Amino acid sequence: MPDIPTHLFTTCQVGAEGALKAELGRTWPGFRFAFSRPGFVTFKLPNACGLADDFDLRSVFARTYGFCLGKIEGENAEQMADELWALVGDRPVDVLHVWQRDAALPGEGDFEPGRTTLADEMGTIIVSRRREAGPKPSPLDVNRRAHQGEAVLDCVLVEPNQWWIGRHRAASFHSRWPGGVCQIELPPEVVSRAYLKTAEALHWSQLPIQAGDRVVELGAAPGGSCQALLDRGLIVTGVDPAEMDESVLEHPDFTHLQMRSVEVRRRDFRDVRWLISDISAAPAYTLDAVEAIVTHEAVNIRGMLLTLKLSNWGLADEIRSYVSRVRGWGFEYVRVRQLAFNRREMCLAAMRSRSMRRGQKRPSRARSPR
Ligand SMILES: C[S@@+](CC[C@H](N)C(=O)[O-])C[C@H]1O[C@@H](n2cnc3c(N)ncnc32)[C@H](O)[C@@H]1O
Known part of the structure; x- marks a missing residue:
């Protein structure tokens, strides 16, 4: 069966949702705004849109994006991870990206976008619940930078008990990083952010x-x-x-x-x-x-x-x-x-x-x- 996407997810800065919607409304008039939380916006795609899994959204405000596989809600991370793998089915996965939508504006209080303990912990649980056919399951990396062309499984922790699952193929610089946030090595004393x-x-x-x-x-x-x-x-x-x-x-x-x-x-x-x-x-x-x-x-x-x-x-x-x-x-x-x-x-x-x-x-x- 061909894998025809119906929805697109995007993540952005908290507060940028309106600008993102307006932008995609101009560039992709066939996309219909669907669901949004601060820092996370989804769109319904037109039928048989024919977009490749590494298509260029040409967006200023979307940090990263991909095709939705579904939403999972629950209180037990292990059960949610099992549901995640049921959604993924036999699609190939080279690397898993798990991240939380932004909690605040970058630089507000101590907040900076990027890796969180919760996301790393959920990543570990998700990988541990993976059942692969065959005697030797291949190891799956969590939250490393994807290589160009790799199949990325996205798990956005929109809330700790609400995960949105998606997929994309790594292409551009930002699409290779979890949530489109690159990791920067900081010197011991940083003069300003x-x-x-x-x-x-x-x-x-x-x-x-x-x-x-x-x-x-x-x-x-x-x-x-x-x-x-x-x-x-x-x-x-x-x-x-x-x-x-x-x-x-x-x-x-x-x-x-x-x-x-x-x-x-x-x-x-x-x-x-x-x-x-x-x-x-x-x-x-x-x-x-x-x-x-x-x-x-x-x-x-x-x-x-x-x-x-x-x-x-x-x-x-x-x-x-x-x-x-x-x-x-x-x-x-x-x-x-x-x-x-x-x-x-x-x-x-x-x-x-x-x-x-x-x-x-x-x-x-x-x-x-x-
Ligand atoms: C956001 S801060 C810059 C932060 C800086 N890039 C850093 O790395 O720490 C903006 C700066 O613009 C400076 N500024 C405002 N008008 C300026 C102008 N006409 N020419 C040069 N600097 C100006 C302000 O003095 C202020 O220090």
């Missing part, structure tokens, strides 16, 4: 940044993001009228220009290859500031990571105009995503040309450490 979002942005965007390259960050204080860039061996200039953390200031590859971005002389950007912006202002202000730099004839920025603040969700409707504005500056390859470690904001990644992405053929030079 912006470390997380810049590290995630660097992984996701595939900007071919190499150790020794010069990068400028607008809106750099107190410096978590600069710390992530310095950890990659970059030569970093932070532009911000506010104070930088001492540990960043002390780094030999860091320079602080204690001023607003409009006050920086254009020639100070001459040898800079990459631009990061995390200015606490509306997207229009950030884009004006960036445009004034990257369109200057003495400047040759090859790629950018811009954090665009969503002070209201209505700004999500402007994404297409932001993208075309950045393309108009000569950046051929532009993508936007609400990263797992973004707060009420999203990340715009831009490159002069698509062929620059990491992993594409280019002249040999040592790669930056990953």
